[in-house]
């Protein structure tokens with residue numbers, strides 16, 4: 001054991017839960033990257049060459065209709081990058097022009113290049129990945145100049161960095177430097193999700209958003225599934241029990257997660273389905289938004305919020321999550337946690353907030369993505385992850 005202690009949580013958790021590099025609370029030792037990281041590097045660096053090599057369809061992009069401005073950007077992406085895309089539907093939040101974005105686990109760079117187009121020449125995108133070979137940094141770096149020319153930029157607005165997403169600051173990323181962090185089907189591959197969230201919090205600017213797509217389970221995934229290397233590589237075995245996301249977000253300082261969309265996925269091969277299904281484990285992919293807000297956001301009250309329009313492809317309606325959908329020029333009384341986001345994130349530029357004597361209730365209990373997906377009360381994801 002390179003990390004001491006036997007607590008089930010914190011950075012001195014048992015070996016399988018350790019971040020890949022030195023952790024100050026573990027006696028300053030320099031543990032080797034965990035076996036899980038090597039296994040995942042091998043999976044995406046050697047085993048998987050294109051999407052056809054994946055055993056399940058968890059990490060494949062659905063070819064469903066996207067807004068025109070995204071379709072235009074996608075059409076400009078180099079074929080080799082497209083062929084090595086293992087994300088599940090483009091991960092592009094709204095209101096991007098001029099933003100500085102970080103993509104965790106950027107792979108061959110597909111999301112980064114599309115985002116590079118969407119942020120425009122005054123924005124910037126950084127991709128972070130631990131794998132050089134095949135599908136990842138080598139391919140992404142090879143195509144920077146191609147996309148710069150294709151988008152008509154004078155200089156590249158995208159760069160790729162090698163490093164672990166559990167150790168963003170150690171990889172050279174500056175604290176408080178990104179407006180948005182995205183990630184597409186990657187955090188589930190990390191043995192411990194907490195250092196990913198805490199470093200994401202550190203490198204986000206105040207008001208910044210972590211918008212990510214990932215796989216979740218409906219209960220804690222047992223050891224016999226977690227140790228299956230293929231199921232781990234396919235983004236299933238490392239899925240976080242969805243309730244834990246709320247716990248970790250709170251511990252780190254993020255707002256409560258806002259659930260945007262979710263969809264239970266199907267398996268290409270019934271043998272996986274049987275193995276996972278026999279004990280009744282459910283898996284789905286979901287997009288969540290978490291915000292890093294200033295301390296004063298905690299004092300927010302219910303307010304009347306009016307969407308003024310102006311967000312590309314959301315001319316008439318802007319959906320903060322599955323529940324809060326704002327029609328242009330229609331006031332909606334929102335609870336304090338929603339006021340806080342509309343007051344302190346980049347979305348503040350698109351809203352008018354007014355005091356009100358009405359009080360909006362938040363609703364009790366956490367939104368169960370499985371229940372919502374099954375009941376049709378949430379927009380189904382266009383992609384699987």
Ligand SMILES: C[S@@+](CC[C@H](N)C(=O)[O-])C[C@H]1O[C@@H](n2cnc3c(N)ncnc32)[C@H](O)[C@@H]1O
Pocket residue numbers: 037040041044059084085086087088104105106107108109110111128129130131135136163164165166183184185186189190235
């Ligand atoms: C399922 S692929 C997704 C790649 C990319 N987001 C896409 O949509 O094509 C997972 C990627 O995450 C990277 N990855 C997994 N765990 C990582 C970690 N702990 N730190 C950095 N990169 C990681 C892998 O190297 C691989 O490129």
